[in-house]
Amino acid sequence: MELGLLYSGGKDSTLAALLLERFYDVTLRTAHFGVTDDWQHARETADAVGFAFERLQLDPGVAEEAVERIREDGFPRNGIQQVHRHALERLAGEGYDAIADGTRRDDRVPTVSRAQAQSLEDRHGVDYIAPLSGFGRGAVDRLVDAELDVTVGPSEAITRADYEAELRAIIAEEHGPGAVAGCFPDHEQTHVTDVRRPE
């Protein structure tokens, strides 16, 4: 069965790929708005860990709406949530048997409720799978330590391809670099560099 997985190059979506690869032909799909080339970092990670990779083009109008929301809110949560929902809708229309993302049990954003999952499945005739949603933070951290080589650093220094990078770039372009710090709190990001595969 063919499965498309929303992929950022970070530890959660990489671990999700490892959980699914026994059961599905997994293609890693990095969503982007065409604003920056950050998706290339996800492709490099996909190559390093040995998965097929394709970009997933999102609607630039959704990025503009998300940026407005983030600027109004003063924090990114709701805007990121809008983009994630849009990305899942796009991915669900790509003809896969199943689609997936890297959301964990303890994630505050993005989240996909049971009702949203069911609606996505019913409308698109596709299985939606969140393979990490039964894993807490501690379990994910321990699996990452055991399975992945990871680089950790502050958001602005790590080369990965989640929605945040492009939304930051749009805000910086439209409102100046100072506006970014006002909306996005400092936090650590991760970027996977390799997978320890069984010998």
Place this chain on the structure above:
Amino acid sequence: MELGLLYSGGKDSTLAALLLERFYDVTLRTAHFGVTDDWQHARETADAVGFAFERLQLDPGVAEEAVERIREDGFPRNGIQQVHRHALERLAGEGYDAIADGTRRDDRVPTVSRAQAQSLEDRHGVDYIAPLSGFGRGAVDRLVDAELDVTVGPSEAITRADYEAELRAIIAEEHGPGAVAGCFPDHEQTHVTDVRRPE
């Protein structure tokens, strides 16, 4: 890392074992009250699919409470839920790095809320994992078709080892066979006979 998985011999808990075996040393643990020998069916399935197996002894007092609850309610949901919570508490005290069960996204019972999962982890210093909680019914059915050889039939005819078999036996012993049908609706059960492993 050592992981104990609550195991009935059914398709859900068998699929959960397959999802976890890449990352953990999995032991299948079948909870029982010492009322019937139904746990032996789970051991046969565990042997067939190639996993380590041990029984997990539950407190017979919990079975009595669950039976009372089921008789009062006229349906099994709350009683089964009580037993599942007790089984997870017992399993969490067994010294594993992680414990798991086969609950799915669409299960009405048993369920483990995010708060219950966190509490179990904090009190016992163990990771609790529900590897199927991000999979809907359709995804599980398709994976089972692809990966498992399964026998399907009505609850009373299928030899498996979930809590239901022993609770039914207690009710039949105490109140006669007719009392069982009044509390447990007819539904299909499954029993796994083999796993299709990659060549």
